[in-house]
Amino acid sequence: MDRRTFLKGSAALGAAGLAPHLAAPALAQPAKVLRFVPQANLANFDPIWGTQYVVRNAAALVWDMLYGVDAQLKPQRQMVESEEVSADGLTWTFRLRPGLKFHDGEPVLPKDVVASLTRWMARDPMGLMIRAIQAELSPVDDRSFRWQLKKPFPKLLLALGKNNAPCAFIMPERIARTDPFTQITEYVGSGPMKFARSEWVPGARAVFEKFSDYMPRDEPSSWLAGGKRMLLDRVEWVIMPDPATASAALQNGEVDWWENPIPDLVPLLRKNSNINVDIADPLGNIGAFRMNHLHPPFDNPKVRQAVLMGMNQEDYMRALIGDDDKLWKPLPGFFTPGTPLYSEAGGQKIGKGDIAAAKKLLAEAGYKGEPVVCVVAQDQPITKNMGDVTADLLKQMGMKVDFVATDWGTVGTRRASKAPPSQGGWNMFHTWHAGADCINPAVYPAIRANGDKAWFGWPDLPPVEAGITEWFDAADPAAEKAAIDKVNAAAVAGGVYVPTGYFLGYQAWRKNVTGVGKGPLPFTWGVSKA
Amino acid sequence: MLAFLVRRILAVIPVMAVVGLFVFSLLSLAPGDPAALIAGDQASPADIERIRASLGLDRSFLVRFGEWAWRILHGDLGTSIFTNLPVTTMIGQRVQPTVSLMLVTLIFAVLVAVPLGVVAAWKAGRLVDRLVMGAAVLGFSVPVFVVGYLLAYVFALELGWLPAQGYTPIEQGIGPWLANLVLPALTLGLVYIALIARVTRATMLDVLQQDYVRTARAKGVAQGGVLFVHALKNAAVPIVTVIGIGIALLIGGAVVTETVFAIPGLGRLTVDAILRRDYPVIQGVVLLFSFTYVLVNLAIDLLYTLIDPRIRY
Numbered sequence: 001m002d003r004r005t006f007l008k009g010s011a012a013l014g015a016a017g018l019a020p021h022l023a024a025p026a027l028a029q030p031a032k033v034l035r036f037v038p039q040a041n042l043a044n045f046d047p048i049w050g051t052q053y054v055v056r057n058a059a060a061l062v063w064d065m066l067y068g069v070d071a072q073l074k075p076q077r078q079m080v081e082s083e084e085v086s087a088d089g090l091t092w093t094f095r096l097r098p099g100l101k102f103h104d105g106e107p108v109l110p111k112d113v114v115a116s117l118t119r120w121m122a123r124d125p126m127g128l129m130i131r132a133i134q135a136e137l138s139p140v141d142d143r144s145f146r147w148q149l150k151k152p153f154p155k156l157l158l159a160l161g162k163n164n165a166p167c168a169f170i171m172p173e174r175i176a177r178t179d180p181f182t183q184i185t186e187y188v189g190s191g192p193m194k195f196a197r198s199e200w201v202p203g204a205r206a207v208f209e210k211f212s213d214y215m216p217r218d219e220p221s222s223w224l225a226g227g228k229r230m231l232l233d234r235v236e237w238v239i240m241p242d243p244a245t246a247s248a249a250l251q252n253g254e255v256d257w258w259e260n261p262i263p264d265l266v267p268l269l270r271k272n273s274n275i276n277v278d279i280a281d282p283l284g285n286i287g288a289f290r291m292n293h294l295h296p297p298f299d300n301p302k303v304r305q306a307v308l309m310g311m312n313q314e315d316y317m318r319a320l321i322g323d324d325d326k327l328w329k330p331l332p333g334f335f336t337p338g339t340p341l342y343s344e345a346g347g348q349k350i351g352k353g354d355i356a357a358a359k360k361l362l363a364e365a366g367y368k369g370e371p372v373v374c375v376v377a378q379d380q381p382i383t384k385n386m387g388d389v390t391a392d393l394l395k396q397m398g399m400k401v402d403f404v405a406t407d408w409g410t411v412g413t414r415r416a417s418k419a420p421p422s423q424g425g426w427n428m429f430h431t432w433h434a435g436a437d438c439i440n441p442a443v444y445p446a447i448r449a450n451g452d453k454a455w456f457g458w459p460d461l462p463p464v465e466a467g468i469t470e471w472f473d474a475a476d477p478a479a480e481k482a483a484i485d486k487v488n489a490a491a492v493a494g495g496v497y498v499p500t501g502y503f504l505g506y507q508a509w510r511k512n513v514t515g516v517g518k519g520p521l522p523f524t525w526g527v528s529k530a
Numbered sequence: 531m532l533a534f535l536v537r538r539i540l541a542v543i544p545v546m547a548v549v550g551l552f553v554f555s556l557l558s559l560a561p562g563d564p565a566a567l568i569a570g571d572q573a574s575p576a577d578i579e580r581i582r583a584s585l586g587l588d589r590s591f592l593v594r595f596g597e598w599a600w601r602i603l604h605g606d607l608g609t610s611i612f613t614n615l616p617v618t619t620m621i622g623q624r625v626q627p628t629v630s631l632m633l634v635t636l637i638f639a640v641l642v643a644v645p646l647g648v649v650a651a652w653k654a655g656r657l658v659d660r661l662v663m664g665a666a667v668l669g670f671s672v673p674v675f676v677v678g679y680l681l682a683y684v685f686a687l688e689l690g691w692l693p694a695q696g697y698t699p700i701e702q703g704i705g706p707w708l709a710n711l712v713l714p715a716l717t718l719g720l721v722y723i724a725l726i727a728r729v730t731r732a733t734m735l736d737v738l739q740q741d742y743v744r745t746a747r748a749k750g751v752a753q754g755g756v757l758f759v760h761a762l763k764n765a766a767v768p769i770v771t772v773i774g775i776g777i778a779l780l781i782g783g784a785v786v787t788e789t790v791f792a793i794p795g796l797g798r799l800t801v802d803a804i805l806r807r808d809y810p811v812i813q814g815v816v817l818l819f820s821f822t823y824v825l826v827n828l829a830i831d832l833l834y835t836l837i838d839p840r841i842r843y
Contacts, residue, residue, distance in 0.1 A: 041802060043612040050612075123577070165570065181580045182613045201623045202613045203802045204794030240695065247695035248682050249792070287593030312566060319536045357608075390736070409562035409807050415576055416566055453574070 032233035034513065035255040036522070037246045042206045042238045044182045045195065048123050051165040053434065057521045060224065061164075061168035061208050061235070062103075063189035066094065066113065066160030068224025071519070073339060073439055075161030078217065079108065079170060079190070081143075089152030096405035102172050102215045103194045110139035115176035117160075120168045122180040126159040126442050127168070155442050156471065163224055163520050164437040192216070192228045192525055193431055206237040210523075221526050226512075228525035231515070235524055237264050250275060250508060256485065256529060257509040259522050262381070263322050269508045279506035282518045283336050283435030287316055287382070287500035288446065289390055290457040292427050295420050297372065297399075302365035304495030309361060310397050312353025316500035319385040331502040333488045336435035336445055341481060342478075346489030351501070358397050372419035372525045375429040377408040383430040390430065415456040427431045429456070435502070436520035441468040441487065449496050457497060463490035531835070531842075538828050542821070549820045550602065550813070554595050563587075564611045564807040578775075585611055598813070607817070608810035617814035620799060627697040628795035630707065631787065632780050634715040639722035640773065646723070647730025647769075648757050654735055662727060669724035674783050676716040678790035685713060695792035714791045718783045722776050729772040733765035740764070752818050766837045774830040781819055 021171035040054040047059035067075040077083070081097045100108035114137050121134075122125035135148040147156075160168045168177075171189060187195040200206050216227035238255055240246040247265045249255045251272050260280065261269060269275050291307065298304055312442035317328035329337065332347030372394055377386030384405070385400045393402045402421075406414075411429055419425035438444050448468065451460035467487035474480040491497075509516050515527040565581040566573075573581075582588050586597075601608055607617035650662040688695035692713055698706040737743065738761055746760045785797035796815055803811035834841045 043802070043806060046616065063700070123573075179584070181577070181584045185614060201794055202610075202615070202620065203799055204623075238696070238792070239794075241798070242792065244679055245682070245695045245790060245792045248687055249696075252686055252690070252694050254693055254695060358539050405798050407562070407805060408565055409564075409805055411563060412566040413563035416563075416578060 034232045035236045037240050037258040038237050039260045048166045049183045056165040061193040062191045062195045067162045070222035070225035075157040090149050092147040102190045103188050106461045108190050110145035112173045116170045119176050119180045124166050164443045172328045192230045208235045223519050231528040251385045256513050261508045277508045284504040286433045289430045290497040293459045296370050300365050306358040306361040309354050310358025313351035313501040315389050319389050328503040331499045336438045341484040342495040343485050345485035345486035346492040371402040372427045373402045375404045375426045377411040378405045379407045385432045459496045460493035553816045562807045607814035610811050611808050617810050624799045626708045627793050634711045635718045639719040643723040643726035647727040650731040651734030666724040666727045669720040674786045681713045697793045714787045718787045733768045737761045737765045777826050
């Protein structure tokens, strides 16, 4: 065999072996299978034990809730048919919809609800508040259960229907009896999809199959409320840690829907005539960095104020988003823009980049040149980009910066330390909050300023807490808004944390997929694929 | 020979023990707490402590190490902190993609690199040699992820010939399996080709100066016979050595390649586990990698005796 014959033969052999599979990715997918690239890996699947957004999003397919918030942020009945509350607000009686079934064929009974709520209450901030005033939670009959409280809790339905983790998902009693600090091992719910456990490869894929016995409500679906009609037989989550790979897979038709394309790749996706790109979550996100109120220099309110005045939100947002001005706006407060409690009270001076004023205030505060330990997770681009801006800001203000670039796992541990920064503690870390978690104080731990019980940074600001108490006790929307104005102003004055701006994110999907909506999580009900 | 084999196999035990102790100590010293990651943003310090206790992380280093070592001795790699799945199951799910990738890469690389190295040595100093060595330098210098993205762009996005990502198990057919592996193997193979080709050339250059090669030529043996039968056989020991060393490179390169092509292999499992501080998984994978490497070294030592009968243990 001469060289030329050999090369021809090799090429022909290779082509024969591969030919049937060339361009395979764009072909041959069953019509009702949706391949979805989620924001992160589904590393565990217990929505009470692990509270990551990705777990919550998957759980919303598998486990149903008694109530669900709709696009107007109002809790609507979901598994519940009706509820009654006594005149004194102390006794709530709920009746379940008839015919509710778990994926194992067993009916959903009040005992399942009681066990599920009991487990949820041990882990959820609102649940803990309810647990503290609970007299009794018990089944009444085969479809009803009663919740007796020692004190009225007007936000009870919001607690049961809210979408921030951990949600009040309902599980069979035998599963819900698992210690809330131990992971469940059975994934049986009564939601519109069943979890195909045998196909679960953590870090690679998770599969959900349509639950044929699910009975959607009659109302149109709206976020977690209304009829969750599954038009797909199967949803496959394909985990892709690399954005460029996800982008290529979407363009190639290997996947159908990508939850969170990075801004850099959006122009490329927009050029593809087979792909839709649109805002994913209308509630967006709030960028943030927190200062440690326990240690110098941020134990001094004037130093915190100096940082609030010196920082420029546009710098932060440009670092995160680039030049797409539709994706961000300044945020002179702490609550999600476009929601009923949004407030700018007292926030006029923050985020304007007034370095001169900041320096003056810093001098008045008597800053002694203590190094600021600024902890940044470089494996989270959002926090890394914001951290770089902050380091520059502090230097411009004349502060000494000890910039610690590490990974999110380390930040998660270090930020929980109350030790002085020189002994393994910290002065500052960066994060962001989903807008859906910042719509009111009940779902917003980061706004709390109750000292030791507050979120990392442990602000102790009685005026903020007084406003929050007013909000919980408010009888009508006007009173609620007035209370939140007080909270916002006090949070700015005390520097609970530093909002770096409000930003939105995109999602992208192929045009043969219809029904993709906007919401705080990717709702699969109502989505179809041609 | 048998005594050598037994000695080498027994030597694996202390090596693995040291690796185990090292990995366990390193993870204990590393910052980061899986409980904090599990608990999420809304958790209180008390919640985090309860999770730490439920995972057994609140116990002393020695107790945890003792329990872990005892389990290892019984063939139990433990349970993932995050997924609650046995580490053996998680590794089992990921072995096939990684082994497939390494195997295809290895075969492809050896088939390309050895002839290239031989030809470069044969044509030493001439254009072919310079081209091969230039390409080798390029292959060694261009980062794996750059090659990966470039190949995916050309062959998946522009030409639409091959998938850009994913893995199809071999049970679903050789074709689909191979279709998913072509681009990753090409990506990973370039570095490997460069390494093997350079070593092959250098070794062949030395061998081609030997008297027996001159004798073979004088006796009228054809050029192909001289190069691939007489010379290559005698140059094989260093080449086999570098192929073995290259397997360690493959393991490292697979981490990047698996990420770029979204292949659910051991490399990605390791990175995910490290970022999550999933200690049992990290320990299990590192032990597996170490064990594999020790076995590869043993296999290479044994191969020496087959290739060169003068080598005796």
